[in-house]
């Protein structure tokens with residue numbers, strides 16, 4: 001009867017496939033006005049003047065606002081003391097920062113008029129990267145702060161003596177460039193102030209938090225503030241951040257007494273949608289003759305862009321928390337710093353700090369193997385953790401369960417490692433054959449954000465999720481949840497869990513989310529939490545409903561409650577299968593006082609839980625990658641990726657595989673293609689998809705999938721998150737394969753993205769320096 005583990009097709013798809021899903025841009029209420037932003041054309045400059053007259057006179061224009069017009073409004077919600085303005089006031093701090101906003105009767109009038117706003121800038125010195133921002137005399141991004149380093153936890157001397165005592169030592173410097181999240185739907189919103197208050201339709205990952213912030217921002221009660229999620233075309237973390245547009249549209253709607261819509265263009269998304277990644281890592285590692293790692297010291301410097309936010313500042317914390325990966329390392333010392341630069345703000349992007357951690361430790365493992373001339377798989381085997389729970393160097397991370405060696409064994413089984421090494425040897429002696437590289441990553445990440453108290457400093461992340469399960473009088477079930485999915489199949493997953501727990505057919509279970517007037521409280525999507533926390537909530541709430549329903553069923557069947565068991569779409573008396581009653585009958589009778597036990601109150605069969613869990617979950621896996629490198633052009637082609645995942649109990653293997661493939665696609669993209677580039681003046685050189693390669697199906701390699709399963713001990717489902725796994729595990733596997741292919745040239749490290757030009761230069765110069 002259980003659907004846990006079944007390849008059920010998605011309930012979400014029929015509406016999307018038949019064009020009936022409504023995204024925010026499909027909504028067009030009567031009288032809707034359109035908003036366009038005027039972005040800064042400078043990375044750092046004093047605003048001398050803003051000329052708005054011509055724009056105001058343009059056809060259809062209803063209002064043009066600059067900082068002076070919003071002076072009475074609060075700042076955009078963010079870390080206290082570090083909040084950004086709605087519109088740049090006096091100074092712009094990154095290219096693309098909103099300077100003015102124009103509202104007109106249609107979007108073309110709005111964007112044409114926005115182009116007529118004339119801003120006179122006096123350019124100021126720019127710090128476009130962390131090196132420039134940390135240099136002596138660097139221009140301050142935030143003049144109210146003493147330096148561009150906003151938060152820092154130094155390494156000090158800790159671990160140095162232990163490092164000195166190690167038989168072998170090595171160092172590694174890694175630079176991880178920024179990525180643009182690039183969901184298929186850029187962001188947008190539609191705000192409407194009506195007689196009952198504000199309604200905002202917005203693709204957002206935490207609607208209740210936005211509701212709270214809107215209500216505070218405008219000084220109206222939560223009752224008068226409603227946030228509705230339309231269909232969402234992907235988010236990948238980028239739709240969890242507060243941006244000025246989400247507050248400007250309601251402000252303008254209130255002012256104009258008309259609905260106001262904003263739809264970001266693709267070019268605006270490249271500049272304004274918060275970027276991800278962006279780290280400099282310095283690693284020192286000490287190890288013995290057998291490749292056992294004894295000491296790891298790592299300093300992580302995070303580029304936060306011009307305005308820091310909670311998720312962005314949390315990135316180096318997550319990286320350093322997970323820096324030791326799945327390995328038992330007796331001494332781990334980590335430090336981090338958040339640095340402001342004159343670039344687009346940086347925030348969570350799929351994986352958020354954990355891809356960077358996996359890259360750090362998995363590159364380090366290969367470095368150790370290289371130093372000792374050992375096989376990288378063998379070095380992994382010698383260092384992996386084998387007993388659980390495992391307390392790490394960080395109080396945040398106590399690993400719940402895992403079988404890291406088992407995942408490696410499974411990887412060896414599916415990829416014919418020995419055959420590949422033999423082929424590599426043959427290729428190396430044939431100057432005309434492409435180089436072959438084989439790379440691994442035994443990655444591990446922290447997901448299921450988070451147990452109570454663990455993420456208090458991270459704004460709205462954690463720590464519970466709301467779920468209500470309600471049986472309708474016709475015997476169908478509705479699951480209401482505060483989880484706010486944006487493409488990952490939550491409706492199907494929750495329906496599978498509820499159907500399994502309630503014994504109600506899958507087709508008779510529906511799932512509602514994403515309207516704060518329908519689901520009053522919730523947290524949302526971040527840190528692959530919906531299945532381990534929200535899914536657990538579905539199970540808990542369903543169990544409570546079953547308990548109440550059993551008592552009524554027992555009363556109606558004239559049996560003892562302990563003898564009543566779930567049967568197909570209803571209940572039966574144990575040992576007497578012919579004595580049954582349907583859910584519909586029990587649900588209908590639950591409203592009738594004379595039909596239920598006298599100590600029960602009449603009312604719906606429902607239960608609400610605010611589900612908490614005892615710990616994060618720690619998904620892991622072993623990925624293998626085989627690359628071929630063209631010796632003439634430097635082009636890296638991935639021949640195949642081998643993916644072994646452990647997300648504990650798999651609820652829906654088809655959706656889990658889809659999640660892995662999507663994440664791996666993003667990981668491969670980061671490893672080989674994607675990189676946001678700024679010049680020293682803070683000008684973004686990768687402002688369009690002509691310069692920033694988001695891979696298509698052609699660039700995505702074939703995969704071989706497999707799963708191992710170590711159930712999580714953090715929830716009774718045994719589920720770990722899998723929504724970010726691929727993006728965590730893929731980059732080091734790909735880059736390790738590239739370095740493996742180039743290792744005869746003395747190459748020990750190549751930074752991402754491994755572009756053909758980079759590899760071509762290495763091949764041409766025959767040098768280890770990329």
Ligand code: MCN
Nearest residue numbers: 234235236487527528529530531651652655719721722723
């Ligand atoms: N699943 C499963 N068994 C498990 C865990 C998950 O079958 N043990 C499947 C379920 O189908 C579930 C899905 O995987 O619906 C993802 O579940 P989970 O790992 O709990 O992650 P979340 O639902 O919390 O999703 C968030 C995660 C994050 S943080 C980002 S970013 C992300 C992602 O997932 N962005 C996505 N996946 C995305 N997928 C799409 N299509 N679009 C995005 O923007």
